[in-house]
Amino acid sequence: MVRKSDTEDSMDTFLLKNLSDLLQIGIFYIDQNEPDGSQNTMESNPLCQDASLRDMLTHAADRQEAPYLFQDEFQVYFGCVAAENGHCLIGPMSVDFFDRLKRHRFCRHYGIPEYAEKNLRRFTLMEVLQIMCIAAKIVTGREYTDQEVVDANRMAVVTKEQEVKDQIRFHIQSEEEDIFRHSYQEEREILDMVRAGNVTEAVRLTKKIDVEIGRMGRSELAHLRNLLTVGISLCARAAIEGGVSPYAAYRISGFYINKGAECTDTTQILVYRNHAVEELTKRVHEMKEKQNTSSYTRRCMDYVAKHFREKIYLEDIAESLGISSSYLSRTFKKDTGVRLQDYVNQVRVERAANLLVYSEETIPRIAEYVNFPSQSYFGKIFKAAKNMTPKQYRETYKPTEFFVAK
Numbered sequence: 166m167v168r169k170s171d172t173e174d175s176m177d178t179f180l181l182k183n184l185s186d187l188l189q190i191g192i193f194y195i196d197q198n199e200p201d202g203s204q205n206t207m208e209s210n211p212l213c214q215d216a217s218l219r220d221m222l223t224h225a226a227d228r229q230e231a232p233y234l235f236q237d238e239f240q241v242y243f244g245c246v247a248a249e250n251g252h253c254l255i256g257p258m259s260v261d262f263f264d265r266l267k268r269h270r271f272c273r274h275y276g277i278p279e280y281a282e283k284n285l286r287r288f289t290l291m292e293v294l295q296i297m298c299i300a301a302k303i304v305t306g307r308e309y310t311d312q313e314v315v316d317a318n319r320m321a322v323v324t325k326e327q328e329v330k331d332q333i334r335f336h337i338q339s340e341e342e343d344i345f346r347h348s349y350q351e352e353r354e355i356l357d358m359v360r361a362g363n364v365t366e367a368v369r370l371t372k373k374i375d376v377e378i379g380r381m382g383r384s385e386l387a388h389l390r391n392l393l394t395v396g397i398s399l400c401a402r403a404a405i406e407g408g409v410s411p412y413a414a415y416r417i418s419g420f421y422i423n424k425g426a427e428c429t430d431t432t433q434i435l436v437y438r439n440h441a442v443e444e445l446t447k448r449v450h451e452m453k454e455k456q457n458t459s460s461y462t463r464r465c466m467d468y469v470a471k472h473f474r475e476k477i478y479l480e481d482i483a484e485s486l487g488i489s490s491s492y493l494s495r496t497f498k499k500d501t502g503v504r505l506q507d508y509v510n511q512v513r514v515e516r517a518a519n520l521l522v523y524s525e526e527t528i529p530r531i532a533e534y535v536n537f538p539s540q541s542y543f544g545k546i547f548k549a550a551k552n553m554t555p556k557q558y559r560e561t562y563k564p565t566e567f568f569v570a571k
Contacts, residue, residue: 180303181253188296189286190258194304195219196251209283211275212243212254218275223252231309231317232297239263239271241285244297246304253304258293259285261385290432291372311372316562320432355442359403362450364443371396371442385431393425393438400445407449417444461486461493462500466508473512474536479505513537514550521559528555 178194185192191210207213212222222245226233233245243256263271263285272282288296294311301309314320358367401418405411421441425434468482482505483490497505513535520531529540532555537543547555 181300184296184299184303190256190296191254192300193254194248194251195223195254208281209272209277210257211277212256214276218243219254222254223247226252229317231313232301234293234297234314234318234320239267239274241271242288242293244293244300246297246301248304253300255296255300257285258288258296260288260290260293262287290435356399356403359400359442359446359449360407362407362446362453364446364450367400367446368439368443371439386429386434389431389434390425393434393441394422396438397421397425397441397445400442404445404449408452409445409448413448414445417441417448459496459500461488462497465493465497465505466501469505469509469512473509473516474534476536477505477509510546511550514547517543517547517555518551518558521555522562528559531555 181192181194191212193212211218222233222235222243225235226245226247233247235243235245237243240259240261241256242258242260243254244258245255246253268282268284269279271285272279291311294314297314298309298311301307355367355370358370397418401414404414404417418441421437421444425437428434428437464486465482468485469477479494480490483493486493494505497508501508503511517531517535517537520526520534521528524531526534528543532540532543535543537546544554547558551558553561
């Protein structure tokens with residue numbers, strides 16, 4: 166698999182080889198430009214037969230911190246993880262069905278001799294991302310999330326036509342397929358997590374079930390659109406049962422269902438589905454948090470949400486509630502753990518973060534819009550909250566299709 170003297174201190178080659186055997190794909194470590202020949206898939210693997218493919222993968226991996234993932238014209242993924250003394254190449258990982266003709270065209274494209282042609286194992290995109298994250302952990306010792314791999318490789322970009330007027334932000338992606346029908350119990354587990362407001366588990370179970378779900382349409386696109394519609398509709402009902410208003414739940418579900426219906430990119434459809442589950446579950450979580458706070462604190466938070474673009478004074482809110490400012494200050498801090506002014510800044514920073522990603526307004530205009538007194542103060546508060554400047558945040562998260570305002 167790899168010469169131990171080169172890399173025994175930086176990775177566990179035993180794990181890499183067994184991962185390769187388990188998944189029935191090539192996982193090669195190279196310290197020059199030639200894969201080690203200890204695997205039995207050399208002649209049938211494009212990574213071994215095509216030097217230009219290896220060059221492209223290694224050079225691209227060197228230009229980014231996260232693992233590099235490339236999809237070719239046959240819907241086959243190849244990955245590369247840059248290590249300290251070389252590169253780990255992974256693939257091929259197909260997400261599409263290969264008939265005999267397509268397999269032959271694929272092998273001929275990469276210079277694989279006809280006698281060495283083999284069927285490719287089929288993976289879901291979620292499995293591909295997990296393979297890359299596991300390999301990166303073994304090779305570099307660093308843990309990556311599927312979100313980080315997707316973002317680094319720009320696999321699910323929101324186009325300008327998909328810009329959201331109400332500034333709902335998208336977070337993570339995934340995909341689906343396979344041949345087994347998921348069980349009723351698994352579906353109920355997801356809905357229970359939505360109903361309980363458990364965002365992490367709701368998203369995790371949603372992605373997990375993708376591997377086991379059966380076909381819901383003749384084509385891949387129709388299947389995914391149906392999956393999105395059914396999943397979001399069920400989660401909207403669970404969110405209503407969890408305390409979200411029907412208006413809010415149907416507004417969120419309708420937005421994402423419409424976006425999925427317009428979308429022709431299979432990866433992006435699953436992104437919309439996952440974001441809908443996350444957004445609906447978050448709303449339930451927020452409702453439950455409000456129920457654990459005093460009515461004064463809830464009304465204060467509602468006031469901030471409506472008036473964050475204006476000057477907000479504790480005394481004015483307290484007077485409107487008919488209580489003293491000192492009592493409101495103590496109650497708010499006890500319920501939320503933060504001072505009112507800090508909470509106001511949090512709300513403004515989140516609104517500004519959305520505008521940085523999904524609008525073309527300049528940073529000074531955004532600072533003014535969310536009512537920070539100066540751009541320098543905005544930058545200070547934003548960096549404290551997000552660990553990066555507004556400019557860095559925009560450059561990191563803004564889709565490439567958007568014009569980046571200077």
